[in-house]
């Protein structure tokens with residue numbers, strides 16, 4: 243098993259060791275090319291594998307014991323499914339009845355993965371690993387699972403390894419006639435827009451988006467997961483497609499052609515021609531206005547850009563008018579005097595303290611929601627979310643995993659006090675392995691967004707939303723991490739700058755005390 247994983251190029255395994263997997267752990271002991279990181283809760287193993295995979299583009303694995311280990315890991319597997327992240331889950335096989343409780347791993351993993359294999363003997367394992375990596379590397383990235391029963395890990399048998407390389411299929415490249423038609427539609431469009439989603443990130447196709455936008459002067463909006471598809475400082479970037487921001491909504495509804503790449507989260511109306519590029523055919527719906535191109539965003543955009551260049555000259559002549567329109571909407575959106583405080587100040591501190599390629603993880607907290615609109619992603623893979631799954635508690639372990647995958651990038655999670663306590667134990671993992679991710683914790687001593695809803699929509703019936711918290715600075719220090727309290731935006735800027743400057747020192751937790759926060763969207 244471990245030799246097959248190493249041959250496939252796997253570099254990181256996150257897990258909690260335990261019965262049924264001793265042999266696998268022992269094999270990892272003598273496999274230096276694979277880093278084994280023991281976490282403090284299996285939930286974090288799957289989140290970390292996801293963070294590693296999305297940040298680095300490489301596959302990571304979670305190795306968790308059958309039954310409770312797997313069940314603990316499932317929220318991370320579900321999140322990885324929602325974010326289209328290539329996570330390999332290796333677990334045991336527990337499918338027998340225990341006092342009426344049916345623990346069939348395949349039944350639980352099945353809906354949260356694109357493929358699950360079960361080894362009945364050691365000899366089957368190399369082919370199963372090969373199939374798992376083929377699944378992980380082809381089509382839409384999603385988690386896959388391999389179940390190895392304890393008896394199979396413990397068994398001894400002559401096994402032939404299989405060659406990994408032959409397993410990787412070429413990505414779907416799209417129908418050339420459809421791509422040609424798309425090029426003509428875009429070249430003749432009067433008011434086009436590119437709507438970039440997570441598929442652009444997974445395909446590592448951001449440079450091709452900017453190339454197309456520049457050539458035809460097409461403005462770009464993104465989904466949450468698509469942030470980073472184009473620098474949000476690019477003069478054609480309109481940031482995240484926030485439909486509750488009226489000027490942007492009006493502008494989007496006046497587009498004649500929408501090119502939706504790697505997303506189904508776009509919005510269109512009557513009379514709008516939609517061109518869709520998606521690696522997952524099941525995402526295509528019916529619609530007269532829709533031209534669907536089934537393929538990976540990278541090869542499809544490559545071919546589309548060539549076809550667009552062949553169809554006509556660059557539209558640099560439109561640059562002034564189009565970029566002026568974009569600037570007008572962005573000025574209305576980012577105008578400092580109309581921004582919520584203290585959120586805007588905190589966001590500016592984050593922007594100015596972090597390098598452009600820093601990786602920010604959005605938690606399910608008020609500053610996290612705010613960041614979808616107001617954090618300007620400047621590089622690909624610099625903004626990770628839990629997508630539509632909306633997983634409270636995943637931000638910090640995703641940050642730790644991302645830092646393992648990208649040790650040379652600054653990695654910062656934005657959590658609330660509620661979400662951070664879901665996985666604060668991973669401070670221990672971070673300190674033990676020297677994984678210097680930065681945790682920013684906005685502390686309002688509440689499940690603040692829920693509390694606000696109780697105040698505003700339920701006559702102030704506050705129940706279950708006020709929280710008793712530890713002293714976060716002392717907490718971090720007790721783990722051996724660096725803890726600092728930042729009382730305002732300037733202090734946050736100083737603390738983040740310090741964390742960036744002393745990156746190789748220790749993991750850092752920055753507590754930012756806040757009061758009740760207003761919301762805009």
Ligand SMILES: Cc1ncc(C[n+]2csc(CCOP(=O)(O)OP(=O)(O)O)c2C)c(N)n1
Pocket residue numbers: 606607608609632633634635657658659660661662684686688689690691692
């Ligand atoms: C696993 C999970 N449980 C519960 C929720 C519902 N939920 C979303 S945000 C939130 C409160 C978050 O509190 P905190 O992290 O302190 O952020 P704040 O709203 O205070 O800024 C809750 C309970 C969820 N999204 N996911």
Ligand SMILES: [Mg+2]
Pocket residue numbers: 607658659660684685686687688689690
């Ligand atoms: Mg809170």
